[in-house]
Structure formats: C-alpha cells, structure tokens
Amino acid sequence: MISGKILRDAIISGANNINNQRSRVDELNVFPVPDGDTGTNMGMTVGAAVRELQAMDDSCTVGEAAKTAASAMLRGARGNSGVITSLLFRGFSKALEGKKEADAADIVAALKKGVEGAYKAVMKPTEGTILTVARVASEEAAACGKEDVAELWDVVMTAGQKALEDTPNLLPVLKKAGVVDAGGQGIMIIFEGMGKVFHGEDMVAGGEAVPNKAKLSTENAGRGVFTDDLMKVEDIKSSSSTRTRVQAPQRCAPSPSPTATASSASKTMTSSTSMSTPPTPARS
DSSP states (O other): OOHHHHHHHHHHHHHHHHHHHHOOOOOTTTTTOOOOOOHHHHHHHHHHHHHHTTTTTTOOHHHHHHHHHHHHHHHOOHHHHHHHHHHHHHHHHHHHHTTTOOOHHHHEEEEEEEEHHHHHHBBOOSSSSSSHHHHHHHHHHHOOOOOSSHHHHHHHHHHHHHHHHHHHHHHHHHHHOOOOHHHHHHHHHHHHHHHHHHOOOOOOOSSOOOOSOOOOOOGTTTTTOGGGSEEEEEEEEOOOTTTTTTEESSSSOOOOOOOOOOTTTBOOOOOOOOOOOOOOOOOO
C-alpha cells in the first residue's frame, strides 16, 4: 500500500531521473540531423509537475497527487513524446481518483488506464515506440499477481526493459540505426526513478537544469532516429470530455517534430509518416 506522499515523491523522483539523463535520450534521436529532443521534451513535461507536487502537503491522497501531476503535465506537455507521457499519467490519475491510498491492484488498474488512454489518443498507433513499452509493462503487471507495490514495480521494470530492447525488431528504422526507441527509453527512466521511492529509497535528486535546446554529441550523428516523428499529435485537449488524438504519419522518412505546449493543446499537428496499424488495445 502506498500513500499520497509516496506517490508524490515517486513522480518527483521520476521527473528528476529523466531530466538528469535527458541528453542520453536526446542522443538516440540524431537521425537524420543531430537535433533530437525526446529526452528534453519528456523531461520538461514531467518536470512541469515537480513544483506543484512539492507544494503538496505530506497528508495528500494518492488521488490528489496523481491528479495534480497529470494536470501539470498536460499543461506543460512538449513534443509528441511529452504529450503521450502526459496522457499516460492522465489515465493513471483517473484510475486513482478519489482514493486515499493505493495497493498493487490499484497500480495495475492505473497503468492499464494510462495505456488505454494513450492508445486511444493515437489514430494509428505505431508499435516499437513508447506505447509498446508502456503496454507490455502494464500487461505483465496485470498478469503477475504481485500484491506488494514494490514487487509489482519490479515486474513493470523487467517487462518494460525487455519490450524496450525489442523495439528495433518492431520498427525497422530503429534496427537500421542500431538504437532502441527514445520515447520508450525515456518512460523507462521515469519508471526507474519512481521505483526507487516505491522501494523505500531516497528520491532521485534533481541535477542538470533543463535547457531550451537538446545537448547532443555529434559523434552519434546519423546513428539515432527520431521516432517521435512516427506519431504526430493532433487536437490535444486537457478536457476529460474531449477525446485526445495523436495522428500517425503517412511516410516513412522522419521529419522534424513539432513542440506541443500546454497552451497549444487544442492545435492540430499534421503527420508525415505511415506505419502499420497494431492490434487495437482494450477499451476502458
């Protein structure tokens, strides 16, 4: 069983972890030119919740912590990977709404709700991306039968890592570049930071400040791939009554990814690449 304080601290820890390692994720996205920013976008998205979470009292409930985090992420979402991350946390928060504490079954339900929301937001979901990593982690968590949250999260990490390593087999452009999906790597780094708190360890401390531009190593130029460009954000809105959608692109060549901000949540971004349609996830 975890309290609101534990969930609050876990999300802060996850945000700090991705921001500390954002350059590592950015450098997976340097194809065809060294301008990848998935790590930076995900870091800014999850980091948008940190200040509001830090202002919450230790007596907060899991429902309150989850809602505060999701709301801040939706408002601060950057880029397609950031928007999808915010949608995962929005679904997570919906499943925990009104709850004071959460047990393993609640976390399983929250993960499932987050994945369902993210998949529904994508008109043609592309497997081999952040979606796949989150879905496989959620499915394995649901099947494992663990009753302890920390043990459950170990399953999430193991399954998610395996799915991440398999992304090149699902997305040929990744295999050609010799990299895993950057968005999938980013969500695993966030989950890793959260897991430390679930295990009773200290939060990951904040370190590197988030820059306006991604820091990239030119030695990796041409080796990475910006899979953010395989799924485009369309009609992103924070209203729970509005179905958020992400447009899958129509061509295989990646193009520069637009930046989605919270204030532009209602703007439409066009797509540029087309991928095969994976199995439709279960509806909530």
